Amino acid sequence: MDQWQESEDGLNTSKLTAEELKYKIIELNNRQLSSIKDMSYYYLIGGIGKLVELVEDKNILEEMHLMEEKKTLVEIYHLIVNSFKKFHEDMVEKEIDQEISKLLDIRGKLHDLAMTLHAYEIEISYIKELIDHHMMKRMSKLEYKDLNIDVMEINFLVNKIRKTLDNVTEYNVFIAIVSNILSIIPFRMSKFKYFHVVKTNLIRNFNNYPLNVVRAQIEEYKILFDGSLMGDYGILFDNYFTHIQRFRNMNIASKTTDELEGISRDIIQITGEINKWGTFINNLGVVLNRLMVIYLTKHEVHSSLNMEDIFKRWEEYYQERESNLLDSLVKTCEKELEELERELIKGAMDLEKLNQEVVRRRGFDDESFNEKILFTSKILTYYNDLKFTRLDLLFPDKYEIVEKGYLIQLVDNLIQYMSRSISTMTNLEGKIRMRRFLSFLHLPFENMDEFFSYIEYSLDGRATSTEEVLFTMDTIHYLLDEYIERQ
DSSP, rough: HHHHHHHHHTTGGSSSSSHHEEEEEEEEHHHHHHHHHHHHHHHHHHHHHHHHIIISSGGGGGGGHHHHHHEEEEEHHHHHHHHHHHHSSSOOOOHHHHHHHHHHHHHHHHHHHHHHHHHHHHHHHHHHHHHHHHHHHHHHHHHTTTTOOHHHHHHHHHHHHHHHHHOOOOOOHHHHHHHHEEEESOOOOOOOHHHHHHHHHHHHHTTTOOOHHHHHHHHHHHHHHHHHGGTTTTTHHHHHHHHHHHHHSOOOOGSHHHHHHHHHHHHHHHHHHHHHHHHHHHHHHHHHHHHHHHHHHHTSOSSOOOOHHHHHHHHHHHHHHHHHHHHHHHHHHHHHHHHHHHHHEEEEEEEHHHHHHHHHTTTOOHHHHHHHHHHHHHHHHHHOOOOOHHHHHHSSSSSSSSOOHHHHHHHHHHOOOOOOHTTTTTTHHHHHHHHHHHHHHSSSSSSSHHHHHHHHHHHOTTOOOOHHHHHHHHHHHHHHHHHHHHO
């Protein structure tokens, strides 16, 4: 029985010497590293196989009408496939470093493409929401023209919301219901009050968060509020920029209902295209992250896999392009991935127990030991980066908790960004963006009483048209009934 097995069977870690504890952590750390490498390899076998099928067999990129972006993506695709093949060759450290450098360069280009599409998706969604608002107003005037607001019905709805939330047992569901309600009710708040709510909420929620996490989220919030102010907006994928500008320059209020429905269908079709290319590029990014894992660990840790045999099967598919061969490979890889993921989770729990013992012992410090642990953390970060995060936010210069003063500075910068954006818009456009952003925030109000007061004010017929109040109430009833029926 090895030392680690003995530990799993109940060895008291507090009785281990510093060297024994270090040995066990390094041994388990190496096992984790090996698992991450193997998981990445299994993912790449299936992931790159599916890319080959999409790009070379189904010619998906032929559907893209942008010659420059298509050319870039074709080049990146071939670089990724060739890099995966090259991994199986004998390589010296210099060659590995060159390959990693090439992959990082590709990653930067892919990220620019991905973020530009993300910004277009956000901007066109705001136009769609603006059109939906006009259509709602027209429909409501017909449907609710002979009805009046009943204060008792508003009180009944508020109590229904309160009762529903009181009975929610899952925290994430509670958050989702609050967010959905905030995204539905008419926005009724002054800019001064709104920015106060945003600032108070973000400072409260981000307090004691890692700096890189805060910076990444603030950057994402900027794009979510107004993607048109980001760097490559209007430059990359410029046909989508042209479509969005055409929609934006329309006098929506002057369009007939039939015309608005036609515009809405056009927006849905363009949004589908943007989503498709965004998903494709994000998948390329995840594949690239996993390539980084296997290259960074190529000489660092042994694999438990017979990569030569697995790769021969992959090459067989690549040469013959038999979909059955790919399906068989993917199923095998998915099954092995599930098993490795279970082992990784178990190993992470065991490693945490040992690390707690390290923390308990003050003065337990070893530069070489710490470097090994940090290296594994870096590899795991690449593996877990499914959102394809910008590299400087994924790997900050150093790990640190955000300081209160700097957090305030970051939030103030976001608010200035939002304020500049709103100043260029109509009142209605600004309200739509402010309302959506409010719904993104994690419980934006100080307490539930403030939340319910905001609902009551937003549904007050003196502040909001009768038709909009009645439409909103019916929509919230429907939302709550849907939730209650699922329970």
